[in-house]
Amino acid sequence: MGSGEPVGSTGVPLIGNTIVxxxxxxxxxxxxxxxxxxxxxxxxxRNCIVTDARRGGGVQMEPDVRMYLWYTDVFANAGGDYVxxxxxxxxxxxxxxxPRYADLAGGDYHLKSQAGRWVPGSGTWVKDxxxxxxxxxxxxxxxxxxxxxxxxxxVNMGADGNTEEASKSFTGMMLGHVPASGQTNMSTKTAxxxxxxxxxxxxxxxxRFPLTPAGGSPVPGRFAWGRANRAVTFIPTKPLQGLxxxxxxxxxxxxRLDGTVLDWSESxxxxxxxxxxGALAVTxxxxxxxxxxxxxxxxxxxxxxVAVTVLNVGGASWPNCRVRSAIGPQHSALGWSVSSGHxxxxxxxxxxxxxxxxxxxxxxxxxxxxxxxxxxxxxxxRAAMGGCSGRNPARAARSTKWS
Amino acid sequence: MRARAADGWGNGGDWxxxxxxxxxxxxxxxxxxxxxxxxxxxxPKPAGWSDEKWAEHLQKAGGRTWTSAFHYLGxxxxxxxxxxxxxxxxxxxxxxxxxxxxxxxGVTLRSVASGDAATRAATRFPxxxxxxxxxxxxxxxxxxxxxxxxxxxxxxxxxxxxxxxxYDDTDNKLAVVRCEGSVRASWWGSGVYDVExxxxxxxxxxxxxxSRGGRVKTSGNSFTGDATxxxxxxxxxxxxxxxxxxxxxGASLVVVLRNWSSDAGMSPGAVTIKxxxxxxxxxxxEGIPGPASARVTGDEVSQAPSYxxxxxxxxxxxxxxxRIATTGERGIYVCWCxxxxxxxxxxxxxVRDCPGGGMLVQDSWADVxxxxxxxxxxxxxxxxxxxxxxxxxxxxVRANQILDNLGSGGGGVAVHGSCALHDNTIRGNRGAQGxxxxxxxxxxxxxxxxNQVLANQAVEGGGVFYQNGFWSNPGAFCENAIxxxxxDRGGGVWVCGGSVVRNLxxxxxxxxxxxxxxxxxxxxxxxxxxxxxNNVIAGNTAVSGGGVCYGDGFWGAGRLDGGATDR
Numbered sequence: 001m002g003s004g005e006p007v008g009s010t011g012v013p014l015i016g017n018t019i020v021x022x023x024x025x026x027x028x029x030x031x032x033x034x035x036x037x038x039x040x041x042x043x044x045x046r047n048c049i050v051t052d053a054r055r056g057g058g059v060q061m062e063p064d065v066r067m068y069l070w071y072t073d074v075f076a077n078a079g080g081d082y083v084x085x086x087x088x089x090x091x092x093x094x095x096x097x098x099p100r101y102a103d104l105a106g107g108d109y110h111l112k113s114q115a116g117r118w119v120p121g122s123g124t125w126v127k128d129x130x131x132x133x134x135x136x137x138x139x140x141x142x143x144x145x146x147x148x149x150x151x152x153x154x155v156n157m158g159a160d161g162n163t164e165e166a167s168k169s170f171t172g173m174m175l176g177h178v179p180a181s182g183q184t185n186m187s188t189k190t191a192x193x194x195x196x197x198x199x200x201x202x203x204x205x206x207x208r209f210p211l212t213p214a215g216g217s218p219v220p221g222r223f224a225w226g227r228a229n230r231a232v233t234f235i236p237t238k239p240l241q242g243l244x245x246x247x248x249x250x251x252x253x254x255x256r257l258d259g260t261v262l263d264w265s266e267s268x269x270x271x272x273x274x275x276x277x278g279a280l281a282v283t284x285x286x287x288x289x290x291x292x293x294x295x296x297x298x299x300x301x302x303x304x305x306v307a308v309t310v311l312n313v314g315g316a317s318w319p320n321c322r323v324r325s326a327i328g329p330q331h332s333a334l335g336w337s338v339s340s341g342h343x344x345x346x347x348x349x350x351x352x353x354x355x356x357x358x359x360x361x362x363x364x365x366x367x368x369x370x371x372x373x374x375x376x377x378x379x380x381x382r383a384a385m386g387g388c389s390g391r392n393p394a395r396a397a398r399s400t401k402w403s
Numbered sequence: 404m405r406a407r408a409a410d411g412w413g414n415g416g417d418w419x420x421x422x423x424x425x426x427x428x429x430x431x432x433x434x435x436x437x438x439x440x441x442x443x444x445x446x447p448k449p450a451g452w453s454d455e456k457w458a459e460h461l462q463k464a465g466g467r468t469w470t471s472a473f474h475y476l477g478x479x480x481x482x483x484x485x486x487x488x489x490x491x492x493x494x495x496x497x498x499x500x501x502x503x504x505x506x507x508x509g510v511t512l513r514s515v516a517s518g519d520a521a522t523r524a525a526t527r528f529p530x531x532x533x534x535x536x537x538x539x540x541x542x543x544x545x546x547x548x549x550x551x552x553x554x555x556x557x558x559x560x561x562x563x564x565x566x567x568x569x570y571d572d573t574d575n576k577l578a579v580v581r582c583e584g585s586v587r588a589s590w591w592g593s594g595v596y597d598v599e600x601x602x603x604x605x606x607x608x609x610x611x612x613x614s615r616g617g618r619v620k621t622s623g624n625s626f627t628g629d630a631t632x633x634x635x636x637x638x639x640x641x642x643x644x645x646x647x648x649x650x651x652x653g654a655s656l657v658v659v660l661r662n663w664s665s666d667a668g669m670s671p672g673a674v675t676i677k678x679x680x681x682x683x684x685x686x687x688x689e690g691i692p693g694p695a696s697a698r699v700t701g702d703e704v705s706q707a708p709s710y711x712x713x714x715x716x717x718x719x720x721x722x723x724x725x726r727i728a729t730t731g732e733r734g735i736y737v738c739w740c741x742x743x744x745x746x747x748x749x750x751x752x753x754v755r756d757c758p759g760g761g762m763l764v765q766d767s768w769a770d771v772x773x774x775x776x777x778x779x780x781x782x783x784x785x786x787x788x789x790x791x792x793x794x795x796x797x798x799x800v801r802a803n804q805i806l807d808n809l810g811s812g813g814g815g816v817a818v819h820g821s822c823a824l825h826d827n828t829i830r831g832n833r834g835a836q837g838x839x840x841x842x843x844x845x846x847x848x849x850x851x852x853x854n855q856v857l858a859n860q861a862v863e864g865g866g867v868f869y870q871n872g873f874w875s876n877p878g879a880f881c882e883n884a885i886x887x888x889x890x891d892r893g894g895g896v897w898v899c900g901g902s903v904v905r906n907l908x909x910x911x912x913x914x915x916x917x918x919x920x921x922x923x924x925x926x927x928x929x930x931x932x933x934x935x936x937n938n939v940i941a942g943n944t945a946v947s948g949g950g951v952c953y954g955d956g957f958w959g960a961g962r963l964d965g966g967a968t969d970r
Contacts, residue, residue: 012899013935017936018952024918024948027947027952107909
C-alpha cells in the first residue's frame with residue numbers, strides 16, 4: 001500500500017466504478033495478482049464502491065503488489081473487505097458504509113438521494129427517503145462538473161460519479177439541528193435548535209413546526225430566533241415525557257426571506273431518557289487514531305456542567321483525550337464503562353483541569369456538534385468513521401429523513 | 404430494299420425439308436416486302452450410311468450436296484442483301500472451306516423454326532468464323548461453333564459461341580436473346596456500345612469494352628462459367644452496367660469499370676448488380692483506379708469458393724439486402740470504397756456460414772448497419788462476424804446482429820483501425836482474443852459504444868478484448884452492456900492500455916482471473932490517462948478477481964476449443 005500518487009504506474013487505474021456482488025475464491029471484488037514481470041506497475045483505485053462480494057472478500061492483493069486506494073467505499077463483502085492488506089477505512093478518504101443502492105437485488109446501483117436519483121429507463125428522477133453517504137464522498141480533486149445540480153461541488157463515489165446520472169446532493173433546509181437524528185437519552189428538559197441553510201420567514205417556520213411524541217399531540221412551546229433568521233430554538237413549556245420518541249417536523253412550504261417556497265418537508269427524531277439528566281453513554285472504538293490511543297465518545301448531551309476524567313486500566317490519563325464539554329461532580333457517581341476492554345471510572349476534578357465549561361461554538365456549515373461529545377480523533381479520521389459518533393456532522397445532516 | 408434473284412429455282416415456291424432453296428418475300432408488320440428470305444437446305448445423311456461413308460461422299464461431291472442452288476450457306480448469305488433472311492433447314496452444314504463467312508451485312512440467319520430447341524440443335528454450323536456485320540445482322544435459332552457478330556447484331560435463340568469484335572470507331576450494338584453457348588465481345592474504338600444479354604443460358608460471358616462508354620445490360624441469364632464485363636473509358640460516368648436477375652452455377656459475376664483518364668478520381672460509371680442468384684460463385688465489382696458507382700442489392704450467393712461479394716474502389720456504394728452463405732472467403736469484402744462525406748452504405752445483408760468470415764471492411768468510408776452476420780468464421784479469421792481495418796476512414800458499424808461467429812481475434816468483431824462500433828448486438832461468438840469484440844492495435848479515432856455484448860466466449864476477453872493502441876479519443880470504449888460472457892482471463896473485458904468507461908459489465912465468468920474485467924499491467928500503456936472508470940461491475944464470477952483482476956499481460960493468444968464452458 002502506498003499513500004501517494006503511483007509513480008511509473010502502467011496499470012490502468014480504476015476510477016469511479018461500482019463493483020458489486022461479484023464472486024471469486026480470491027478477491028471477490030478485486031484481486032491483484034502476483035506480477036510475473038519484475039518491476040511491474042502498481043494498481044490504483046479511486047472513488048470506487050466495492051460491496052457485497054458473495055465470496056472471496058472485497059479487495060485482495062498478493063504481497064508483492066502495490067496498490068493505491070483513495071476515496072473508496074468497501075463494504076459488506078463476504079470474506080472480508082480487505083484481504084492481504086490492512087483495513088483502509090478511514091485512510092485517504094476511504095469509507096466502509098452502506099452505499100444505499102436504489103435496488104441491490106434488482107441491479108440498480110444508483111445511489112439513493114433525498115435530492116434526486118436517476119431512474120434508468122424512465123428518464124425521470126425520484127427522491128428517496130434517505131441519502132447515500134457515498135454522494136459527495138469522492139476525491140475533492142476529482143472533476144464533478146458533469147453531475148447535475150445540486151452536486152455539492154464534489155464528485156460522488158461509484159459508477160455514476162461525475163456523470164449525468166449522478167445522484168443529486170442533498171441540500172435540505174436544515175443545515176444542522178440539536179438533538180441529532182436518532183439521538184437517545186435526551187434530557188426531558190431539552191430544547192430543539194435548528195440552523196437553517198437560508199434565512200427564513202419566522203412565521204412560516206413556526207406554523208410548520210410540530211414537536212410530537214410518538215402517538216401524541218404536538219408539544220407546546222415558544223420560539224427563540226437568532227442569527228438573522230437562520231437559527232431557531234424551540235423551548236417546550238413543560239418537560240418532555242421520559243423514554244419517549246419525539247419527532248420534529250418542518251412541514252413543506254417553509255418560505256425563505258427572499259420568498260422562495262421550500263416545497264418539501266424535513267424531519268428528525270430523538271428519544272428522551274429517563275430523567276432531566278438523561279443517561280451517560282460511553283463508547284470507545286479502538287485503533288482509530290494515529291497515536292495509538294482509543295477514541296472515546298461520551299454522550300453527555302443531556303448533562304451540562306459535568307466534569308469527567310478518563311483513566312485507563314493502569315490509572316494514567318489517556319494522553320490524547322480532550323474534554324469538549326464537562327460534567328459536574330454531582331454526576332460522577334453515575335459510573336461508566338469502556339467497551340473496548342478498558343474499564344475506568346469517572347471522578348470529579350476541578351473544572352480548571354479539564355478545559356472550559358462553555359460549549360464549543362458550532363462549526364460553520366456543520367450544523368453544530370453534538371454537545372458533550374468527547375473525542376480524540378483528528379478531523380480526517382473522524383470523517384472516516386462514517387456513521388459512528390465521530391462522523392462528519394455534515395454527513396450526519398444528510399441522513400435527516402424526509403417525508 | 405434490294406431483292407436478289409439467286410438461282411433458277413423460281414420465287415415464291417413452298418419450301419420443303421427436302422426441296423430446293425426457295426425465296427420468299429420477307430414482310431414487315433404491314434405486309435410490305437422488306438427483303439428476301441433465302442432458304443438453304445442440306446440433304447440429311449441417308450439412312451444406313453456410316454459417318455465414314457457419308458464423309459467420303461461429301462468429299463467426293465466437293466461439298467455439293469445441296470439440292471438447292473445454294474450448295475453453301477455462304478453463297479446464300481453472300482447473295483442475300485441487307486434486310487434479307489436466310490432460313491436454314493435442319494442438318495449438319497458443311498464448312499465452306501478455309502476462310503471466313505462474310506461479312507454479311509444486315510442478314511438474318513435463322514433456322515427454319517427459330518424458337519424450336521430441337522431444330523436449333525439439329526441445325527449446326529461448324530464454321531469457325533461466321534461474320535455478320537451491319538445494323539440488322541441477326542442469328543436466330545441456329546447452332547454455331549463460332550459466330551462473329553460485328554457492328555449491330557442480334558443473336559436470338561441461337562446456340563454456340565458468339566463473338567463480336569470491333570476495333571474501329573463505329574458504334575456497336577449487340578443483343579443476345581435466349582441463346583445458349585458463350586458470348587464474347589471485344590470492342591476498342593471511340594464509339595459507344597449497347598450490349599444486351601437477356602434470358603440466355605451461357606457457358607461464359609466476356610465483354611471487353613474500351614470506348615467512349617456505353618451501356619451493358621445482362622438480365623435473366625444463367626451462367627455456368629464466369630460472366631465478366633470489363634470496361635474502359637475516359638469520359639466520366641459514361642458507362643452503365645446493369646446485371647439483373649441472373650443466375651450462375653459454378654461461375655462468378657465480375658464487373659470492372661476502368662478509367663484511363665489521368666484523373667484518378669474520375670468515376671468511370673455505374674454498376675447495378677441486382678437480384679441475381681449465384682451458386683459456387685461470387686460477385687466481384689471494382690472501379691480502377693477511380694471509384695465507380697455501384698449498387699449491389701437483393702442477390703443471393705452461396706458456396707462461392709472465394710468472396711461472396713467483393714467490392715473494390717466503389718463510390719457511391721450501396722450493398723443491401725443480399726443473402727450470402729457458405730463462401731470460402733468473406734461473405735462480403737468491401738475495400739477502398741466510399742469517400743469522406745459519402746459513406747458507402749452496407750445494410751440489410753445476411754451473411755451466414757461463411758468459414759472465411761462474414762464481412763471484411765478495409766480502408767473504406769462506410770456505414771455498415773442492420774446486417775445479420777451469423778455463424779461465420781474459423782479459427783484463423785480475424786473477426787469471424789466482421790473485420791474492420793484501415794485508417795483514417797469514417798467507418799461506422801452499427802445496429803448489426805453479429806451472432807455465433809468464430810474467430811481467432813474477435814469472434815464477433817475485430818477492429819484494427821478507425822471504426823465507430825455502436826448499438827450492435829454481439830452474441831454467442833467465440834474467439835481466442837475477444838469472443839465478442841477484439842480491438843487491437845487500432846489507430847485514428849474509434850468508438851465502441853452502446854453495444855450489447857452477450858454470451859460470447861474467448862481465452863482472453865470473453866466479451867471484449869481491448870488493447871487500445873492508438874485511438875486518439877479517450878473514453879471510446881463506453882456505455883456497452885457486457886453480459887454473460889466467458890473466458891479464461893477477463894470474462895467480460897480484457898483490457899490493456901485503453902480506457903473502459905461507463906459500461907455495464909455484468910454476470911460474466913472467468914475460468915481463471917477477472918470475472919468482470921482483467922486489467923493487464925505489464926505492457927505499455929499507450930492511451931494517455933487511460934482509466935477503467937464509471938463502470939458497473941456486478942455479479943461476475945472467477946477463480947480470482949470476481950469483479951476485477953489486475954494481472955500480467957499477454958499469456959499467448961491460445962485457442963478456444965469446443966463450445967462448452969465450465970460455467
